[in-house]
Amino acid sequence: MSIRRNRPLRGAIVGFGNVAVEGHLPTWTADRHFAIQAICDADPARLAHAEQALPSARRYAVLDEMLEHERLDFVDVATPPASHPSIVQAIAEHNVHVLCEKPLALTTDACNKIRAASHQAGVVVFTVHNWKYAPIIRTAKRVLRRGELGPLTELRLDTLRTAPPGGAADADWRLDPSVAGGGVFVDHGWHALYLALHLLDATPVAITARLSQRKFTSTSAEDTAECTIEFPGAVATIFLTWAAEARSNSGSITGARGSLTLADRTLTVACPGREPTETAFAQPLSAGSYHADWFTAMVEDFREEILAPTTRGDNFREAETTSRLIELGYRSHAAGGVRVPFDEPLPPAEPSGD
Numbered sequence: 177m178s179i180r181r182n183r184p185l186r187g188a189i190v191g192f193g194n195v196a197v198e199g200h201l202p203t204w205t206a207d208r209h210f211a212i213q214a215i216c217d218a219d220p221a222r223l224a225h226a227e228q229a230l231p232s233a234r235r236y237a238v239l240d241e242m243l244e245h246e247r248l249d250f251v252d253v254a255t256p257p258a259s260h261p262s263i264v265q266a267i268a269e270h271n272v273h274v275l276c277e278k279p280l281a282l283t284t285d286a287c288n289k290i291r292a293a294s295h296q297a298g299v300v301v302f303t304v305h306n307w308k309y310a311p312i313i314r315t316a317k318r319v320l321r322r323g324e325l326g327p328l329t330e331l332r333l334d335t336l337r338t339a340p341p342g343g344a345a346d347a348d349w350r351l352d353p354s355v356a357g358g359g360v361f362v363d364h365g366w367h368a369l370y371l372a373l374h375l376l377d378a379t380p381v382a383i384t385a386r387l388s389q390r391k392f393t394s395t396s397a398e399d400t401a402e403c404t405i406e407f408p409g410a411v412a413t414i415f416l417t418w419a420a421e422a423r424s425n426s427g428s429i430t431g432a433r434g435s436l437t438l439a440d441r442t443l444t445v446a447c448p449g450r451e452p453t454e455t456a457f458a459q460p461l462s463a464g465s466y467h468a469d470w471f472t473a474m475v476e477d478f479r480e481e482i483l484a485p486t487t488r489g490d491n492f493r494e495a496e497t498t499s500r501l502i503e504l505g506y507r508s509h510a511a512g513g514v515r516v517p518f519d520e521p522l523p524p525a526e527p528s529g530d
């Protein structure tokens with residue numbers, strides 16, 4: 177399916193909740209390369225909101241009906257996590273490109289099925305990795321690319337929240353693993369894991385994870401996760417919690433010749449023998465949950481994958497690796513926090529949430 181560059185891509189949204197409205201719609205309505213012509217949501221109240229927010233879009237309660245009736249280039253999937261694999265597969269099987277909110281899937285088995293469906297149809301499945309487009313992360317990555325820190329040895333990323341973000345349709349779904357696929361390890365962990373892969377630019381060797389409940393104890397979802405990922409020559413430590421006293425994002429990256437510190441809105445680069453440099457950014461990393469400006473920057477890469485098939489692959493591989501790390505992290509925790517090699521053979525897993 178080849179598409180002319182000079183016409184807008186015809187899109188639809190499935191799941192018209194908070195992230196679709198606050199994080200995606202501002203881009204879809206402002207960017208002339210895209211035209212959203214339909215919206216699907218299972219909740220009539222959200223469809224009523226869609227009528228207000230984007231009156232020109234046709235509205236559907238059922239995805240299959242939308243896929244049957246609309247001529248689409250892509251669908252933006254913004255439903256809760258456990259529904260993503262089946263929705264993504266259904267869209268790909270209609271020969272339509274997919275932009276999927278994180279997480280794409282939570283098992284290697286589900287990723288394999290999505291890969292097969294997208295290859296069969298020749299369509300893009302692109303997972304939202306918007307934190308890579310945060311200005312402070314882009315600047316940090318430029319410092320690392322210049323090699324100023326030397327070979328990297330350590331990375332640490334901390335995400336502290338006082339509670340899970342609320343969903344528009346069901347405020348509690350993030351604490352229900354049958355809908356969310358897990359707890360904080362899935363919700364914020366997905367971002368932290370692909371950022372670790374991106375910043376270290378390496379393939380994981382093993383993961384060790386310990387999950388706990390410190391504040392939200394009424395469900396089986398973990399509200400706190402601590403994990404260590406080994407890479408050749410480097411170790412990443414990730415800490416995530418919904419049980420913090422205050423909200424923040426911070427981190428550090430250490431190399432043989434220097435270090436870099438991320439403290440919400442401030443990036444500091446320190447190399448021995450030189451004055452440290454400090455850059456302050458307009459927005460702290462922890463500000464808001466939807467980051468429309470990061471999404472705006474990211475969709476250009478999605479569009480490019482659609483228009484130029486030779487650019488495809490990196491985003492999907494990153495999502496596969498992230499998904500596998502989460503699957504292995506849960507296995508590590510279930511076995512008492514043991515080290516699990518990244519290439520450990522896995523039997524086909526149960527669908528997430530079971």
Ligand SMILES: NC(=O)c1ccc[n+]([C@@H]2O[C@H](COP(=O)([O-])OP(=O)(O)OC[C@H]3O[C@@H](n4cnc5c(N)ncnc54)[C@H](O)[C@@H]3O)[C@@H](O)[C@H]2O)c1
Pocket residue numbers: 190191192193194195196199216217218219222237239254255256257259277278279304306342343344345346349363465466467
């Ligand atoms: N990348 C980010 O920074 C970021 C930020 C927030 C949320 N997210 C992700 O976005 C997704 C949605 O999160 P949210 O906060 O918008 O949730 P939400 O609850 O506000 O919205 C989800 C919407 O999907 C609808 N829905 C559920 N199942 C459906 C189905 N089968 N068919 C059609 N509609 C269906 C619901 O009615 C609801 O309107 C999640 O996967 C979440 O992890 C990502």
